[in-house]
Amino acid sequence: MxxxxxxxxxxxxxxxxxxxxxxxxxxxxxxxxxxxxxxxxxxxxxxxxxxxxxxxxxxxxxxxxxxxxxxxxxxxxxxxxxxxxxxxxxxxRYPKKIRELADLEGRAVEMLLYGSHNIHGLLQTPEYARTLFGTRQPALSEDAVEQATAARMARKAVFEREPAPTLSFVQEQVTLERPYGGKMVLRRQLEHLLEVAQLRNVTLQVMPTDREENAGAAGLIQVLKFADGTAIGRSSGVLNGRPISDPKDLRILELRYGMIRAQALTPRESQIFIERALGRL
Incomplete structure (x- = not known):
């Protein structure tokens, strides 16, 4: 190191x-x-x-x-x-932008999170996260990879909050199949998804690749809602991925996310899907 x-x-x-x-x-x-x-x-x-x-x-x-x-x-x-x-x-110890994100996640009472390329950061295991950071170009130093991994793991404190926030995740099927770091890393990652999915405040769904309609074609969506009624969101397909807080833009993201959830497998179907994916490894 x-x-x-x-x-x-x-x-x-x-x-x-x-x-x-x-x-x-x-x-x-x-x-x-x-x-x-x-x-x-x-x-x-x-x-x-x-x-x-x-x-x-x-x-x-x-x-x-x-x-x-x-x-x-x-x-x-x-x-x-x-x-x-x-x-x-x-x-x-963590970069400023990571501290700011962790603060937002720490204050959110509800999160809507759709991932199309990788497992969402809050769901990642250390090994999976470390592999992702290790593949970045230009290449990060080993020190930077470890720092980024530690920062990402620190954000997972959101699962330990009281009262617990409501968390909704939708992951594209491909994110559950791409073997970053090898099959053992992927296996542990899928096992972790099943563990998180058992939490009462978490809903985890899978969007199958064979769906003929997918409202998530524009890319990732993240919406964080706060106790005072305000919210902040981000999407690859809206304002070039910049954070948004305008109610009209947020409404568009929520509508799109609602469609994604409706098109995805149900939470129970998603659990079975992940279990079968594990069985194939």
Whole structure:
């Protein structure tokens, strides 16, 4: 793995709104280290990290992992001051656009999600997601692949929310058959779909390839609805995939999604379809 996967964290993106917080954590780490009478070299040895990594964290160029802060807090007897930033650094590890998406998903009370090329991100296993990121062009570094995979997995916290949001997924048949990463990765992915489909707040449907009519021909659809009555959506076939919030445009997406659900297999039929697909692997 590249540096940052097995080291203390990831580099902060210059100009990111989280950068001042990362810099503040770095300054605090330096103050605590000096108060403990340790040099950078001594702290690095005690923590099990390289000196360069400690220096990067102290100058705010590296986002420390939460577990790094926890260990440093205990080692330096920081009385919880470093540990207090663990949740902030957990969020800071992910790119800004991913944090924004996770925030939207975290506030949504209902989600309508149609996938035509890949399994939706909220449904992906780590192995499946890692394979997808690994096939991107231009190629991502191994560090970037691991960071993107971790960020995608963090979004799955939406399944643990209370009260639980209502989630509706429709997946094209081809997304259940394309063996990204090999048959074992696909097998585990299909098994995971069956597990998620058992959740009371989740509806999972499959759109068969042999359907003569498919309202999803224009591509993916995502609609997130919030408790205050507002919503935000996105579709490949509307405004070039840009986020939309205009009620008229959202209504079009909802109508299209409703047609897709009606044309797809029922949830029970979809479960049987996935089970049979598993049997063929």
């Amino acid at each position: 590249g540096e940052g996967v097995d080291e203390a964290g990831w580099d902060v993106e210059p100009g990111d709104e989280i950068e001042p917080v990362v810099q503040a954590v770095g300054r605090l780490l330096r103050v605590c280290r000096e108060a403990a009478g340790l040099t950078v070299s001594e702290l690095a040895e005690a923590m099990g990290y390289g000196e360069d990594m400690i220096r990067k964290i102290e100058r705010g160029a590296r986002i420390p992992r939460p577990e790094f802060l926890d260990k440093a807090d205990r080692l330096l007897k920081a009385q919880g001051h470093l540990r207090a930033f663990m949740e902030d650094m957990k969020k800071a």
